[in-house]
Amino acid sequence: MQKFRRVSLSIGVVMIAVFLAACGKQSSQKAQNKSITLMQTSDLTSLDNTNQAMMPEFNTLTNISEGLYRLNSKDQPVPAMATKIVKPTDNGKKYIFHIRSNAKWSNGDPVKAEDFEYSWKRSLNPANNPVYTYVFSGIKNADAIINHKKSYKTLGIKATGNKTLEITLGHPMAYFNKLVAMPVFMPQDKSFVQKVGVKKYGTNASHTVSNGAFKITQWTGTNDSYRLVKNPYYWDKQAVKLDQINYKTVKDSNTAHNLFEDGKLDDATISGVTAKSLQSRCRRIRT
Known part of the structure; x- marks a missing residue:
């Protein structure tokens, strides 16, 4: 599988994605590297989706967890844990998922279905210091x-x-269909969370369990690097092309x-002076 290497330039609030090939450099990675x-x-702080709030958590949860639906390459919901896209009844207010x-x-x-009920209700339980309570508005x-x-x-x-x-x-x-693809609406293994304890859940790799394409390893809760490896129990594992994400x-x-x-990163977010310099370099090469 070919690896795609990308640098993102951030100047102010503007994010500009530029493939380095556009600056005259091609990736030399071998196709068989998976x-x-x-x-x-920033550092990963928690994988408890009921109270996480930063991009490292969102990025990781999206790769290790699945909700009822997930978004495809066209940003449209497709079935994930649910067997199909559900048509609501009761004038658009009731959904029955399998x-x-x-x-x-x-x-x-x-x-289990109760894993969704448990997770969603935890996300509104004041005792858990929930962050994204407002996204549940309308339920x-x-x-x-x-x-x-x-x-x-x-x-x-x-x-x-x-x-x-x-x-x-x-x-x-x-x-609603796109809303439930967000990490905060993903399930939690109720029996596992209760076993390790709600305060310890999601604080390191051994206290985290996932239902998505990957599972987390080599994360102590404080280190600045970790690895995601293929989840052998993932229902659609034959569609997963990568073996690991570092x-x-x-x-x-x-x-x-x-x-x-x-070549030590396949994706980088660049800002400030570095971003301006790289933008200028790309423009000179194009002209």
Whole structure:
């Protein structure tokens, strides 16, 4: 599999993605290399999707976890843990999902409907210091829960069987299908979280379990590099082309650029003076 190497230039709030080939440099990686090394701009702090808030967490969770739907290359929702795209009933307010029979966590546990109910309600439980409570607005009782007028236990989500999940909205939401692809709406292995403890869950690799294409390894909770490897229990593992993803935390723009140039990063986010210099170099080559 060919590796694609990319540098992102950040000047102010503008993000400009430029393939280095456009600057006259081609990747020399061998096609059979099935790993890629990516950059994080800050340290990974938590993989508890009920209270994470930064890009390193989002980037990692997207690769190790799946919700009911995921977004395809055209940014459209397709079935993930759900067996199909569900058409709502009750005037667009009720969804009945069926979870894949072969969906498993990376420890071999089956993915259950209750894992979604448990995760979503944890995301609104004040005791868990939730971050993204507002994204639940529109789901039945969510606004009242956020405003401390109802218990998080009344959220409009309920497992009605091991593999059947019922979600009720307060009103129809045209964007609901894309919304549930966000990391905050991903499930949590209830039995595993309760076993390791809610305060320890997601704090390092051994206290994290995943239901997506990869699982995390070599993360102690404080180190600045870690690895994702293929999840052998992933339901669609035959579609996964990479064997591993290596992440490095690189906080300095110039260091990121040098690592990229040396072939030690396949993706780099460049800002400030380094970005301006690289932009100028690309323009000179094009002219």
